Amino acid sequence: MTKQIIKLTVNGEEQEVLAEPRELLIYVLREKMGMKGPHVGCETSHCGACTVEMDGKSVKSCTMFAAQAQGAEITTIEGLGTPDNLHVLQENFKEHHGLQCGYCTPGMITRAHRLLQENPNPTEEEVRFGIAGNICRCTGYQNIVKSILSAAAELNAAKEAAQ
């Protein structure tokens, strides 16, 4: 199948990649761009392990063609903090035991990151609804919800202090 050039910005870096029209975004990210944080869990959009941020929205990269991401700006877990300076969400997931096997974690944190952009001060119910597209088999969600609420409080406190 004829390949086409896809230009996209991943974690702030402009990139060009050759892909067939049928190639899924998740495989291009994982196998051609080395972004192995997003995972494949179901290939039907149910589990959210493949969640990335695209042009300000959470998307499931396992049910999108890479070609649909032409010109898009994408953020994956790799773009949310560095080893020396973890994102507040990453810190809080560690602090509140918001993960176990780690397979859902990149998608979950990426989704939570978007959620807090959409709603910086969510209630517990809003967090639960907001992450309902991301399945975790290990934690029972209780500590994930706690991690996200705690991160939100921390981000809001920092914002207030800055004002």
Next chain:
Amino acid sequence: MKDEVTRDDRVANLKGLGCSRKRVEDARFTQGKGNYVDDMNLPGMLTGDFVRSPYAHARITSINTDAAMALDGVIAVLTAKDLEPLGLHWMPTLAGDKQMVLADGKVLFQGQEVAFVVAKDRYIASDAVELVEVEYEELPVIVDPFASMKSDVVLREDLDPTAPGAHGPRKHHNHIFTWEVGDEDGTNAVIDDADIVAEESMYYHRTHPCPLEPCGCVASMDKVNGKLTLWGTFQAPHVVRTVASLLSGIEEHNIRVVSPDIGGGFGNKVGVYPGYVCSIVASIVTGVPVKWVEDRMENLMSTAFARDYWMTGKISATKEGKITGLHCHVTADHGAFDACADPTKFPAGFMNICTGSYDIPIAYLGVDGVYTNKAPGGVSYRCSFRVTEAVYFIERMIEVLAIEMNMDSAELRRINFIKKEQFPYNSALGWEYDSGDYHTAWDKALKAVDYEGLRKEQAERVEAFKRGETRTIMGIGLSFFTEIVGAGPVKNCDILGMGMFDSCEIRIHPTGSAIARLGTISQGQGHATTFAQILASEIGISADSITIEEGDTDTAPYGLGTYGSRSTPVAGAAAAMVGRKIRAKAQMIAAYLLEVHDDDVEFDVDRFVVKGAPERFKTMGEIAYAAYNQAIPGIEPGLEAVSYYDPPNMTYPFGAYVCVMDIDVDTGVPTIKRFYALDDCGTRINPMVIEGQIHGGLTEALAVALGQEIAYDDMGNCKTGTLMDFFLPTAWEVPNYETDHTVTPSPHHPIGAKGVGESPHVGGVPCFSNAVQDAFRPFGNRHTNMPHDHWRIWKTANDLGLHD
């Protein structure tokens, strides 16, 4: 000097037993830097993909691979004919049966592996799968084990119908085994003469562990040095190495099996699957690495399912409610091949723990395993070898007996609990329970939820419902469970002949830090965090200075792996024992350095001190350094040790759970108002991790009880092959849980720990189910089968006339 380090500071610095140490795994996982098998990308690596059967039972008349082979980028297409000369078209199962690697003449379940395509990338492999032409001739399909036992249709034509199977005589060509424990005649006599007898039949439906990461592997045969490396989602990497060696004929030292990070297992990743065998063969044939990773549909349709037990019980009691006998028969649907993952002598796992937490003087269990046209498996989904089935059975029988006697089931449980002073307790079906204090746990749980108040509220709700003031009824689910975890001992338990011990090896470095390796493998349990805590307390080196490694058979000592909650009871014990070996040598070194007799020094947190002179001491750091730089008479240099631990008995964690649920009778939607879980797992290593395990196990229990199932239609089509149909709860459906505990240490475990990862699942399933059934009890419900999805709950309400 105010900043003097106190003894408490030194204890805290260890981050040892009992503290909620943060997990060391989380730094990489939160940054997306885990290393799962699908993350591997080796130079020249090929992709494998399966052609699978659309039929549940059919003869294969031809397979034509020409078109697939002609596709650019396709390297090979393997069929049973290609594997036969190697003797690999069939493979042994963990249950003493054998299983087709690739369909040999016929297929026996939908989704069965028929051919293995090897291609340059996943897209070409998928295209080629479509191009393989397989002609089938349909055969009659059997999906019901009772029908199977009466059918003339022979499912397993490869077996001699008159010859005994791996577990004794077979009654019918579709029968696998009969397993009996206890005294059937004696039990029947007691039941026949009893004041009260309750009988019930229940189906514990087929479901699936469904870890978020599916199964997969990368096989790499290095033809230059003759070494095979196999990375994969293995809960028991060492056993996989032994099996790979026995199957392939490659000597075991030339095989290296590695479990990298595993994205959840829950029993699904214990077995050996055709994908592993085909990947190995493909790598041997092509000389390059071959990756095979299944997709979700393949995972749900073909890799190991759980449960599928049809259970019939009779329980007898005196007029006062004292249980006198228990009879249980199970018809076990094992699917097309008996691929249960149980210790060899236990074809129905530890189902004979079905007397539960109760002092039942006489009992009998009979299990008949049966073949059907369904996927093989029968693994323990977040439980220790069929304990979930056993606990569900007894906790339902208790409820049914309470209904029969018109009494409160909490009180019925209390009357029958094994008493604290009866431990170690020998059960009627042959187990020795190590320790327990059930009454204390039960009283604590009932008090915490104000049980009497709940019953009053429920009675008021029933009245309000009858007056037409509400359409919501209330259920109070109770369960009290006893788990049996930590297999071995070796004398009872083996997998394919390998005794179920486990191991730990530790090497203390000169500067006082260490690396320890174990025969287990974490799939999210946090071993790198918690095993280091055990070692820290035993050795006196901070957990932060101890690296834990597992899963690489070239470096880790042999062990039987992680499933059945055996890591803490067995490998955790090995860790404690290896720590004591280190301490024994450290004591001699310390005594030499302090110029006193060995007996004149004693261990204190992180050092050895001279008895009666605590100002004279050597820290573990100083001792480690001395071990490498001083010639100490009579003592070898270095500081390392290994321990292989064969547990004297299993451990018996227990717990008391209460679920309060509202049910909308018109929609069938249950709402969990409250869930209280008291767990007693003996000595607690890391309370934060324990709590996390309980949240997760309860959520998997909620899933199984309230909707998750692998269902088939009459043609053997799997109706639940995607996450569209297979229920995995989201954050929206799951409540916040209240956790609590008591501590009754195991008397035989070196640190008294019992294991906890599976307890919440084992106790949770009956608790959720009992809540649903209890809501309908005032309206005449006795028993309805799980899963209690909205439709089935609505149907129960409808059957009881609640919509009239």
